[in-house]
Amino acid sequence: MTVVSVAIAHVPNNADTKGIMKLALMLGYSGGKLQLPMEQIKLAEALGYHSVWTAEAYGSDAMTPLAYIAAHTERIKLGTGIIQLAGRAPAMAAMQAQTIDALAGGNRMIVGLGVSGPQIVEGWYGQPWGKPYWRLRDYIQIMRKIFEREQPVTHDGSEYQLPFTGEGTTGLGKPLTSILHTNTDLPIWLGSGSEATVKLTAELCDGWLPMHFVPGRMNHFRPWIEEGFERAKRRGVDKNWQDFEIIGQCPVQITDDVTSVFRKAKDNIALYTGGMGHKDVNFHNQHMVQRGYPDVAERVQELYLAGRKEEAAESIPDEYVDEAGLYGSPDRIRQRFLQWSDSGLTGLNINTGQEEAIRLMADLAGTSKQ
Numbered sequence: 001m002t003v004v005s006v007a008i009a010h011v012p013n014n015a016d017t018k019g020i021m022k023l024a025l026m027l028g029y030s031g032g033k034l035q036l037p038m039e040q041i042k043l044a045e046a047l048g049y050h051s052v053w054t055a056e057a058y059g060s061d062a063m064t065p066l067a068y069i070a071a072h073t074e075r076i077k078l079g080t081g082i083i084q085l086a087g088r089a090p091a092m093a094a095m096q097a098q099t100i101d102a103l104a105g106g107n108r109m110i111v112g113l114g115v116s117g118p119q120i121v122e123g124w125y126g127q128p129w130g131k132p133y134w135r136l137r138d139y140i141q142i143m144r145k146i147f148e149r150e151q152p153v154t155h156d157g158s159e160y161q162l163p164f165t166g167e168g169t170t171g172l173g174k175p176l177t178s179i180l181h182t183n184t185d186l187p188i189w190l191g192s193g194s195e196a197t198v199k200l201t202a203e204l205c206d207g208w209l210p211m212h213f214v215p216g217r218m219n220h221f222r223p224w225i226e227e228g229f230e231r232a233k234r235r236g237v238d239k240n241w242q243d244f245e246i247i248g249q250c251p252v253q254i255t256d257d258v259t260s261v262f263r264k265a266k267d268n269i270a271l272y273t274g275g276m277g278h279k280d281v282n283f284h285n286q287h288m289v290q291r292g293y294p295d296v297a298e299r300v301q302e303l304y305l306a307g308r309k310e311e312a313a314e315s316i317p318d319e320y321v322d323e324a325g326l327y328g329s330p331d332r333i334r335q336r337f338l339q340w341s342d343s344g345l346t347g348l349n350i351n352t353g354q355e356e357a358i359r360l361m362a363d364l365a366g367t368s369k370q
Contacts, residue, residue: 023044023048024247026054029055029056034065040358050076051076053079056083067103070108081209089160090139097109098178101186111188114192117277119277135159137204142160147183151175189245191211193287199225199227201225210248213343216343222344229241245346247347248347249350251352252360265325269320271304274303285297299312299315337364
């Protein structure tokens, strides 16, 4: 794993109180060779970072590296950003999270969930895309029941049933309670972006990993989040802004050559917006449209799918890249960081491979002085 992200977290600007800012370090998923930047992780822990995060696509998984990291760290929290639902049953996701949390000494694990897309779900995992909203809802509820250990787990959902009684079963399945006693409030976060899934996130989860968030977008999402809080309250669960984490992604690179950095970033944006997913089901392309670039989104996808990848990248305007990241000198990053800190997020995921950027973000958040 070579790309590192830093996240700064605090209470959002629409809350009534301010909290201490937090930092997190996201590792992403590996390329052809798995390499964990342990020196950067240890540096982050020494600088007072709150958590470290892994991810998965169709190579390295997100859970296993956290067990390794836990063995080489003492207190930094361990998160998945995200694990794919199709990759494991909800009971296995809960078991893996509980096991890592136990190995780490307790109260360190955070489970970030997501659905991925139809090409991976059906092409890699061999499962039907089905109804992702209801799959998410069942999945989260089953994991909660397993963590809480209040009684043997049963669940009669539209996508998951425990015990399972469908075609091919023997009828011998029985409700079970987790043998392992760990954190009954183990946090569950969700990576989401549509109206239905954002509402679901606010209703059932402890945190949200928004897709393609940029400053100025919170007013678009705020009504959905508040509706999710209201749904939770109708079920007797008190949810509010003060205890709900929101960490958005923001690439950062200290450089004297912003133009070259933009060019490299556009290659990655073109990959996701143009080629990650089917032409008719590409969530990254849809989010480019939602950010106000419908013509660009159409052109990038058209060029990329035609094999004209360089042209696809070149068709992306500089401002699209710049508004979604922090690039340039430390002074420029420091100034532009202000709009992110006032964006309504409680956290900021910053993709970087630079140790100096990790230190800069610690300086901005003041974690090394705590």
